Amino acid sequence: MGEQVQDRQSFVPGDQAFQDDLRRRHRRAKRWQVFFFASLVVGLLALLALFANVADEAFGTIAIASKYSEAEVLAALSEARGVTVEGPLEALENDDLAQVLALYIPRRVPVIVRDELSRVKPEDFTRVPLREALAGATLPPDIADLTISQLSLEQQTAILSANLTHDVLYARVLNDVIGLDILKSWTLSRTLFDYAGIEAEFQALVAAQDPPNPQLKPHSWLNSTFVTGTQSSYPELAGIRTAILGTLWIMALTMLIAFPLGVGAAIYLEEYAHSGNWLERLIETNIRNLAGVPSIIYGLLGLAIFVRALAPISSGALFGFNEANGRTIFSAAMTMALLILPVIIIAAQEAIRAVPQSIRDASYGLGATQWQTIWYQVLPAALPGILTGTILSMSRAIGETAPLIVIGASAVIFVDPSGPFSKFTALPIQIWQWTARPQEEFRNLAAAAIIVLLALLLVLNSAAIILRQRVSNRLRG
Amino acid sequence: MMSSNGDGRYAVQIRHLNVFYGPRLAVREITMPIARNKITAFIGPSGCGKSTVLRAINRMNDLIPEARVEGEVIYRGENIYRPEIDPVEIRRRIGMVFQKPNPFPKSIYDNVAYGPRVLGIKDRRTLDQIVEQSLRQAALWDEVKDDLKKSGLALSGGQQQRLCIARALAVEPDVILMDEPCSALDPIATERIEDLMKELVVDYSIVIVTHNMQQARRVSEYTAFFTTDESRTGELVEFDRTDKVFSMPSDPRTADYIAGRFG
Ligand SMILES: Nc1ncnc2c1ncn2[C@@H]1O[C@H](COP(=O)(O)OP(=O)(O)OP(=O)(O)O)[C@@H](O)[C@H]1O
Ligand SMILES: [Mg+2]
Numbered sequence: 007m008g009e010q011v012q013d014r015q016s017f018v019p020g021d022q023a024f025q026d027d028l029r030r031r032h033r034r035a036k037r038w039q040v041f042f043f044a045s046l047v048v049g050l051l052a053l054l055a056l057f058a059n060v061a062d063e064a065f066g067t068i069a070i071a072s073k074y075s076e077a078e079v080l081a082a083l084s085e086a087r088g089v090t091v092e093g094p095l096e097a098l099e100n101d102d103l104a105q106v107l108a109l110y111i112p113r114r115v116p117v118i119v120r121d122e123l124s125r126v127k128p129e130d131f132t133r134v135p136l137r138e139a140l141a142g143a144t145l146p147p148d149i150a151d152l153t154i155s156q157l158s159l160e161q162q163t164a165i166l167s168a169n170l171t172h173d174v175l176y177a178r179v180l181n182d183v184i185g186l187d188i189l190k191s192w193t194l195s196r197t198l199f200d201y202a203g204i205e206a207e208f209q210a211l212v213a214a215q216d217p218p219n220p221q222l223k224p225h226s227w228l229n230s231t232f233v234t235g236t237q238s239s240y241p242e243l244a245g246i247r248t249a250i251l252g253t254l255w256i257m258a259l260t261m262l263i264a265f266p267l268g269v270g271a272a273i274y275l276e277e278y279a280h281s282g283n284w285l286e287r288l289i290e291t292n293i294r295n296l297a298g299v300p301s302i303i304y305g306l307l308g309l310a311i312f313v314r315a316l317a318p319i320s321s322g323a324l325f326g327f328n329e330a331n332g333r334t335i336f337s338a339a340m341t342m343a344l345l346i347l348p349v350i351i352i353a354a355q356e357a358i359r360a361v362p363q364s365i366r367d368a369s370y371g372l373g374a375t376q377w378q379t380i381w382y383q384v385l386p387a388a389l390p391g392i393l394t395g396t397i398l399s400m401s402r403a404i405g406e407t408a409p410l411i412v413i414g415a416s417a418v419i420f421v422d423p424s425g426p427f428s429k430f431t432a433l434p435i436q437i438w439q440w441t442a443r444p445q446e447e448f449r450n451l452a453a454a455a456i457i458v459l460l461a462l463l464l465v466l467n468s469a470a471i472i473l474r475q476r477v478s479n480r481l482r483g
Numbered sequence: 484m485m486s487s488n489g490d491g492r493y494a495v496q497i498r499h500l501n502v503f504y505g506p507r508l509a510v511r512e513i514t515m516p517i518a519r520n521k522i523t524a525f526i527g528p529s530g531c532g533k534s535t536v537l538r539a540i541n542r543m544n545d546l547i548p549e550a551r552v553e554g555e556v557i558y559r560g561e562n563i564y565r566p567e568i569d570p571v572e573i574r575r576r577i578g579m580v581f582q583k584p585n586p587f588p589k590s591i592y593d594n595v596a597y598g599p600r601v602l603g604i605k606d607r608r609t610l611d612q613i614v615e616q617s618l619r620q621a622a623l624w625d626e627v628k629d630d631l632k633k634s635g636l637a638l639s640g641g642q643q644q645r646l647c648i649a650r651a652l653a654v655e656p657d658v659i660l661m662d663e664p665c666s667a668l669d670p671i672a673t674e675r676i677e678d679l680m681k682e683l684v685v686d687y688s689i690v691i692v693t694h695n696m697q698q699a700r701r702v703s704e705y706t707a708f709f710t711t712d713e714s715r716t717g718e719l720v721e722f723d724r725t726d727k728v729f730s731m732p733s734d735p736r737t738a739d740y741i742a743g744r745f746g
Contacts, residue, residue, distance in 0.1 A: 282548075364585035368647070370546060372598040372654055373575025382597070387588055 060460075063453030065194040067201075068225040069208050071217030073185035074110075082109055095184075096176055103175040104167035108159055110183040115162045116154050118178060121420075122236075123169055143169045173231045177243050186242055188447055189217060197224065228454040236420050237431075241447035246455050248419045252335065252430035253404065253462065255423050259339030260346065260403055261396070267343070268350030269385075269392060275351070276358040277380055297348035305412025308341030313413050322427025333414040336426040341409050346399035353395020357388040386477075393474040397467055404463055407434035433459045494519040494658050494688035495540055495577070500554035502535050502544065509535050510717040513554070515707055517658065522684050524699035524725065525692045527709035528740070532717025533692045534582075536709070537660050540690065541577035542570040558658075575602070578656035582663040582692075584643035586635030586650070591618075591627050594635040594646055598654035613653050621649035622679050641672030648679065659683070661691045665698065677702050696741055700729055708737045 019027060076095050083098075083106055084091045091102060098106075107115055120131045125141040136143075136157075137150040149161055157165075166175065180186040189211055192204050205222065212220045235245020271293075279286045312320045313332040320332035320340070361384050369379040410432055419431045433455060440452035495517040502509045510532035517523050517540070525533040535544070542563060544550040555562040563573050575598075586594050595614045604610060614631070618624040623645040627633070635646055644664055651659055661680075665673040680689055680702055693699050699706055706728040708721045721728060721737045732738045 362585075364581065364583060365587060367543065367546065367579075367581060368585045368587065368650075369597070369601075371541070371543060371574055371579040371581070372601060372650065373571055374597075374601040375571050378601050382601075383587060 060453050060456050062194045063450050064227050064457055065197075066225060066227075066450070067192045067197045067204055068223060069189040069191075069211060070221050070223065071187045071189055072180075072219045072221075074183065075219045076184070079106055079110075079179075079183060082106075095179065098176075100170070100172055100175055101164075101167040103172070103179050104163045104170075106179050106183055107166065107175075108163040112159050114182060115159060115166065116157075118182070119154060119162060119165055122174060123165070125421075140165070140169075171234065174235060177231050177235065181240050181243050187217070188242055189215070189220070191225070191446055191450055226454075227450040228457050232451070232454055233458060237418060237436075241445065241451055244451055246433065246436055246458060248422055249431050249433045249436040249455070250458065250462065252415075252419070252423050252432040253434075253459075255335045255426070255428075255430065256338045256342060256432060257400065257404055257466065259335065259426060260342040261400065263339060263343035264346050264350055264399070265396060268347050268396075269354045271347075271351045272354030272358055272392075273380060273385070276355055277376070277384065293348050293351050297352060300408075301345055301406050302408040302412060304341055304345040305409030307344065308337060308409060308413045312337035312340045320427075322425075325427070327425075327427040333416065333429060334427045335423055335430045337413050338410055338415065338430060338432070339426070341413055342403045342406065345406065345409060346403050349399040349402070350392075350396055353398070354388070354392045357391025357395065358384060360391060361387045390474050390478040393470060393477065397470040397474070400466060400470065401463060404466070405434055405459065407438050410435050411438070433462070492519055493517060494558070496555075496557040497536070497540070498555040498557065500536065500539055500552070500556065502532070502539055503551040503553075504547070505549045508714075508716045510709075511712075513719050515719060515722045517688055517690055518705055519688050520684055520686070521704040522680060522689045522691060522702050523705045523707065524703035525690065525707050525709065526694070526696065526699050526740070527717075527720075528711070529694075530715070530717075531709040531711045533709055534662050535717065537579075537662055537690060537692055540658070540660055541574050541579055543574070543579060545570050575654055576656050577658040577660060578651035578654065580644070580647050580651055580659065580661040580664050582666055584640055584647055584667065586638070586643050586646050588634065588636055590632050591635050591638070591646060592631040595649050595653050598650060602654060617649040617653040618646075620652050620679075620683065621645045622675055623649055639672075641668045641675070644668060644672070644676065645679070648676070652683075656687065658688045658690070661689065663692050663694065666694065673698070696729075700725060708732075708734075708740065710736055710740070 018024075076093055079095065080091055080093045083102060086105065086109055087102075091098070095103075107118065119140070120128065123140050123143050124131050126134055126139050131139050132153060132155050135151045135153060136145055139154065143165070145165065146161075149157060154162070170178075190207070192207075196204055208220075208222045211217075231243070232245050233250070234247050235243065236247055237249075238244045275286070275290065316337075317332040318324045320334055320337040321327070321330070322334065322336070365383050365387060366379055369383045370376075374382070415431055415435045416429050419429055421428075423430045437452045437455045437459065440448040440455065443449075493516040497513050497515050497517070500513040501511055513536055525537065527533055538544045538547075539552055540556055544552055552564060554564075556564060558573065558577065561568065563570075587597060589597070592614055595617050596610045599610060599613050604613070615624060615628075618627065623642060626642060627638070627646075635643065638646060644667070648659075648661075648664070665676055668676065677698065680691065683689065691699075691703065703725045706721075706723065706725040707719055708728060709717050710720050711717050721732060721734050723733070728737060729741055732741065
């Protein structure tokens with residue numbers, strides 16, 4: 007027992023002073039609250055502006071001209087079929103669309119077959135049998151051993167009708183027959199708020215150039231042809247399937263490499279290397295610094311190591327693939343993995359450190375080894391945090407452009423990537439490429455591709471978040 | 484003080500134990516036995532090194548990077564600090580219940596089954612039996628038997644502590660070290676755990692750290708009183724039969740402490 011303090015001196019403010027001060031404290035708290043709310047509003051507005059800008063470009067109005075009108079084409083088709091074919095053109099079946107191609111541009115039919123379906127080099131296409139040239143396509147058995155030039159026009163047309171999607175055939179009819187030409191495009195905002203102005207511009211354009219069959223119509227640059235189609239130098243035909251697949255391949259491989267390596271390194275640093283000597287401190291500091299290195303430098307590193315030095319591996323030559331060089335999905339994924347590795351390591355370290363020591367003590371106290379403690383207790387408890395960091399790093403990697411440009415992603419790729427050793431393009435590359443073109447229409451395409459990229463990001467993130475939620479629910483029991 | 488001789492009455496013997504945290508000596512020259520199938524209580528003011536000595540008995544101090552141990556802890560005729568002894572085996576035989584209940588963030592079943600699983604037991608039926616038996620021994624079975632899938636963290640503090648005891652019993656240790664197991668519990672839960680210890684002592688040797696003099700008196704057979712010297716290093720002042728320590732302490736510091744005049 008201590009001694010009783012007799013005259014206790016009072017230091018805190020008296021009643022009146024306290025009341026006045028309390029009001030002042032509440033006022034100050036209010037001001038900060040307003041500030042926090044304003045920050046949120048500014049952030050949301052910025053986001054809104056971004057979306058508005060992208061949507062403005064991706065949707066709008068276009069002025070088109072065409073060599074033939076739809077009515078003319080339908081009339082010609084009806085005559086060839088001997089029955090009246092009802093429009094609109096877009097509603098026609100595959101064989102009708104292919105027939106239109108055969109009617110109007112018979113000499114281009116084999117070229118279309120090659121562009122859309124060929125699995126061999128262009129110079130070999132007319133020489134090898136179709137079984138090989140169109141590997142994977144649906145072919146009547148009797149023509150499989152012939153070459154394309156030995157087929158009749160009807161047989162060639164049948165190949166198109168059987169193997170191309172409706173959207174591609176329709177796009178071909180629009181582009182190659184109707185000769186659809188986009189004269190000019192207008193943004194969504196002008197379409198909504200200044201349609202009269204657009205019409206005036208359209209009239210002036212028609213008067214000045216006198217294009218055949220001019221037409222003004224609303225247009226969404228984001229459409230099914232765009233998402234499922236392959237690349238094209240015609241904006242109305244261009245699609246980003248190869249880019250989407252490229253991005254998916256790269257992300258999958260990147261995660262496959264970076265996740266185990268990153269978590270492994272974090273486990274080592276947190277659970278094993280705890281003597282705190284200068285070497286460990288040096289390593290930790292370096293990892294933290296690496297997380298801030300500009301991505302283009304990782305690109306240069308990837309170019310030097312994976313594309314050049316490890317060319318036999320990254321080109322797949324060592325495994326019997328014959329890519330010409332190391333500019334493959336493998337190199338891209340390795341580079342991206344290096345890029346996000348520090349972020350994953352740091353996030354995993356934080357998550358592992360946040361696991362209470364009492365859980366480790368309990369496990370050791372029961373006679374578990376260090377490995378059992380890590381595997382059964384520490385990792386499961388840290389997993390939600392690790393996944394959060396991984397989601398963030400994935401979001402960063404999916405939009406990275408610079409390293410891909412440096413290691414030499416091909417901008418123009420017609421064949422879907424089929425594995426780690428394929429050449430590739432990726433969504434950010436495609437977007438960058440399109441924004442660099444002078445024609446207005448490609449900027450519209452870039453905006454549509456940005457929407458696809460954002461949607462992809464959203465889907466991948468949601469999947470990861472659902473996974474994380476399930477893990478932490480299981481932990482809470 | 485009782486001298487330690489090596490016959491079968493002792494589960495563990497501590498000899499000339501010094502523990503350092505970094506350069507600082509935390510406890511000095513502890514020598515005392517832990518009697519077999521008896522409850523030994525550690526009492527003493529806060530910071531005198533009770534937990535430190537307790538952790539030295541099953542090498543939990545190994546987990547504190549800056550801790551260093553000198554001296555011997557004899558278990559089954561061998562010094563557990565000899566380099567060729569695996570601390571994993573020691574901890575499996577000398578179990579521990581911590582001051583703060585620390586169930587794993589897993590189901591009640593998985594909490595109890597964790598120890599046996601770590602030992603390589605996979606058979607579901609065997610595990611079921613171990614879980615039931617351990618929970619019964621820890622007097623928790625009736626409260627949770629319909630809810631074994633529930634998270635261990637969803638139990639009350641007292642139930643969590645009994646779950647931790649059940650978890651420790653599941654690997655069938657020789658010795659159970661309990662560091663203030665009742666400090667977070669109400670009197671009823673405390674009484675349950677005390678009753679439990681009295682039942683368990685038939686099969687196990689128990690060491691309990693406590694700040695509660697009555698508890699030490701009620702449950703223990705032997706009592707060790709620790710305190711700190713001027714340099715804040717902990718030392719063992721008195722070790723004897725509990726009734727002797729509380730009725731006729733041989734050291735004035737012990738008398739002061741149990742009379743509540745100090746600490
Ligand atoms: N991990 C640690 N690192 C450094 N010093 C420690 C550590 N753990 C304990 N100590 C010091 O060792 C001394 C003994 O601590 P210990 O926890 O053994 O005391 P205690 O008797 O169990 O106290 P309490 O009754 O409050 O639990 C204290 O001075 C404490 O500051
Ligand atoms: Mg303690």
